[in-house]
Amino acid sequence: MDKKILVTGPFGQIGSELVPKLQERYGKENVVALGHRHIPDDYEGVLEQGGVEDKEFMEGLWKEYDFDEVYHLASLLSATGEKRPDLAWKVNMGGLKNVLDLSRDHDSRVFWASSIAVFGPTTPLNDTPQHTILEPVTMYGVTKVSGELLCQYYHEKYDLDVRSLRYPGLISWKEKPGGGTTDYAVEMFYKAIRGEKYTCFVREDTELPMMYMDDAVRGTLELMEADNESITVRTSYNHSALNFKAGELVNEIKKHYPDFKVEYEPDERQKNADSWPDSVDDSKAREDWDWEHKYGLKKMVEVMLKNLENKLN
Numbered sequence: 001m002d003k004k005i006l007v008t009g010p011f012g013q014i015g016s017e018l019v020p021k022l023q024e025r026y027g028k029e030n031v032v033a034l035g036h037r038h039i040p041d042d043y044e045g046v047l048e049q050g051g052v053e054d055k056e057f058m059e060g061l062w063k064e065y066d067f068d069e070v071y072h073l074a075s076l077l078s079a080t081g082e083k084r085p086d087l088a089w090k091v092n093m094g095g096l097k098n099v100l101d102l103s104r105d106h107d108s109r110v111f112w113a114s115s116i117a118v119f120g121p122t123t124p125l126n127d128t129p130q131h132t133i134l135e136p137v138t139m140y141g142v143t144k145v146s147g148e149l150l151c152q153y154y155h156e157k158y159d160l161d162v163r164s165l166r167y168p169g170l171i172s173w174k175e176k177p178g179g180g181t182t183d184y185a186v187e188m189f190y191k192a193i194r195g196e197k198y199t200c201f202v203r204e205d206t207e208l209p210m211m212y213m214d215d216a217v218r219g220t221l222e223l224m225e226a227d228n229e230s231i232t233v234r235t236s237y238n239h240s241a242l243n244f245k246a247g248e249l250v251n252e253i254k255k256h257y258p259d260f261k262v263e264y265e266p267d268e269r270q271k272n273a274d275s276w277p278d279s280v281d282d283s284k285a286r287e288d289w290d291w292e293h294k295y296g297l298k299k300m301v302e303v304m305l306k307n308l309e310n311k312l313n
Contacts, residue, residue, distance in 0.1 A: 002026070002027065002029075002030050003026050003030060003068045003069060004030055004032070004065050004066060004067045004068050004069075005022055005026060005030060005031045005032065005067065005068065005069045005070070005071065006032050006034060006061065006065070006067045006069070006070045006071070006108075007019050007022065007031065007032070007033050007034065007070075007071045007073065008034045008052050008070070008071070008072050008073055008074035008095065008099070009034075009036075009072075009073035009074035009075060010033035010034060010035060010073070011033070011035055011038060011039060011040060011043070011175075012073060012074075012175065012178050013170055013172055013175045013177065013178050013213070014073050014113065014167070014170065014213070014216065014217070014220075015033075015071075015073045016172075016174055016175045017172060017174055017175075017213050017214075017217050018071060018073070018217050018220060018221075019031060019033055019045070021217055021221065022071070023045055028044065028045045028046070029046060030046075031045055031046065032046045032047075032048055032061070032065055032067070033045055033046065033047050033048070034048050034049075034050065034052070034061070034074070035047060035048070035049050036049065036050070036051055036052075036074070048061060051091075051095075052072070052074045052091065052094070052095030052096075052098060052099065053090055053091055053094035053095050053098065054098075055098050055101075058098045058099070058102055059102065062102045062105075062106050062108075066106060067103075067106065067108045068108060068109065069108060069109045069110075069111070069224065070099055070103055070108050070109070070110050070111065071111045071220070071224075072095070072096060072099045072110060072111065072112045072113065073113050074091065074095055075091065075092050075095075075113065075140075075143075076088040076091050076092060076140065076179075077140060077178055077179045077180040078115075078117055078138050078140040078141070078179070078180050078181045078269075078272050079179045079180060079181055079183075079269055079272070080178075080179035081138060081139045081140035081143070082138055082139060082140070082268070082272075085139040088139045088140060088143060089139065089142075089143060092140070092143035092144075092147065093143050093146060093147065093150075096112060096147050096150060096151075097150065099112070100150065100151070100154045100160065100162065103160060103162070104154060104158045104160050109161045109162075109163075109224070110151075110160065110161070110162040110163065111162075111163050111164065111220060111223070111224055112147060112151055112162060112163075112164045112236075113164070113165065113167060114144045114147060114148055114164045114165060114166045114167070114235075114236035115140070115141070115144050115166055115167050116166055116167070116168050116169075116208075116209055116276050116277060116280065117136055117138060117140050117141035117144050117181075117272075117276065118134050118136055118141055118144045118145045118148060118166060118236070119132070119133075119134065119136065119141070119275070119276050119277055120133070120134065120135035120136045120137050120141065120275050121135070121137065121274065121275045122135045123135070123277060124277070125277050125278050125279075126277070126278050126279055127279055127280065127281040128238065128277040128279070128280040128281060129238075129281050130233065130237070130238050130281065130282075130283075130284045134148075136275065137271065137272070137275045138272055138275070141275075144166075144236075148164065148235035148236045149235065151164055151234060151235060151236070152234045152235045155234040156234070161228060162234060163223050163224060163226075163231060163234075164234075164235065164236035164237065165216075165219060165220060165223060165236060165237050165239040165285075166236045166237065166238050166239055166280070167211070167216060167239055168182070168208070168209035168210050168211045168239065168240060168241070168242075168280070169181075169182025169185060169208050169209065169210040169211070170182070170210075170211055170212075170213055170216050171185050171186055171210055171211065171212050171213060171300060171304065172186065172212075172213035173186075173189070173303075173304050173307040173308045173311060174213070174307075181202075181269045181272040181273050181276075182208055182210065182273075184200050184201055184202055184246065185210060185246075185249055188200070188249060188250065188253060188260075188262070189253065189304050189305060189308050190308065190312075191260070192253050192256075192257040192260040192305075193257070193305065193308055193309055193312055194312070195257075195259070197261040197262070197263065198260075198261070198262045198263070199262075199263050199264075199265050200246055200262055200263065200264045200265070201265065201266060201267045201269050201270065202246055202264070202266055202269060202270050202273050203246065203264055203266050203270060204245065204246050204247040204250075204264050205245050205246070205247065206245060206246050206270070206273050206274075207243060207244065207245045207246075207278040207279075208243070208244075208273060208276055208277075208278070209240050209241075209242070209243050209276075209277060209278075209279055209280050210241070210242040210243070210244060211239070211240070211241040211242060211293065211295075212241065212242070212295035212299075212300040212303070212304075214294070214295065215241050215293045215294055215295050216239070218294075219239055219285075219291055219293075222289060222290070222291065223237070223285075223289055223291075226288070226289035230288050230289055231288060231289070232284070232288055233284055233288070237282065237284060237285040237288075237291075238280045238281060238282040238284065238285060239280075239282055239285055239291070240279065240280045240281070240282040240293070241293035241295060242293075242295070242296065242297055242300065243278060243279040244297050246264070248297070249297070249301070250262050252297055252298065252301045253301060253305070255301075256301070256302075256305050257305075
């Protein structure tokens, strides 16, 4: 039997690389991309257009397609969410509640994207444990903590098979950054290749957990394919690969572009970065479903530069 899959936020940083992988595995006709704005002209596949916070619209989708799985990625990110906190709550929480309700009623398996934004200044900064203090300082983080608890509630009360990852900063060459605090890492590559000076909005010594997108997509699919009995965390798994300071990334890029120049002018996003860990302990993911990352800093920089050079030239 064909598996019907819904992907919300299909053209964002994660979705733009997850959707093609799902299409490869299950066929283009079985993957429904739910777009809202900024839909690529060259997209090939089943496309619906609407907002995840619109319950009646979402009910109509389930009636038409009867989804087996949902990858719920639609979200307002940290920097954007601080500018429009009311909208962030409406989209991030209203959309998730709709997805959970409909998945419960139709027995769909759910993947939901959480984030290191659930952590806050009171969280242990180094090797942040799976179970720890969650006191975020951004509306984005507040919606992610609330969402994690809601996912766990639906699993405990309704036995809904819902799974989640706390994504670190994600680095990708295919799509431009979408309004997150960790976007500086991707912006640096563009500036270096174009021979332009970069003004970095976090300090040189700012260290954050990061991950190359290939690892993130593979980890997402591996989590969804894992046996139900092996999933012991129903809030969201810590998910980790790289930890580096902004200045360390600059130094690695300079090995390829020696003339690359960076100035540091921290803005309001520095506060977000300061509230997040330097590194997280994802041993639970590695233990429960054999998570293992493949990209270190050196390899990630080489692959990013090679692909972006081809794209920009």
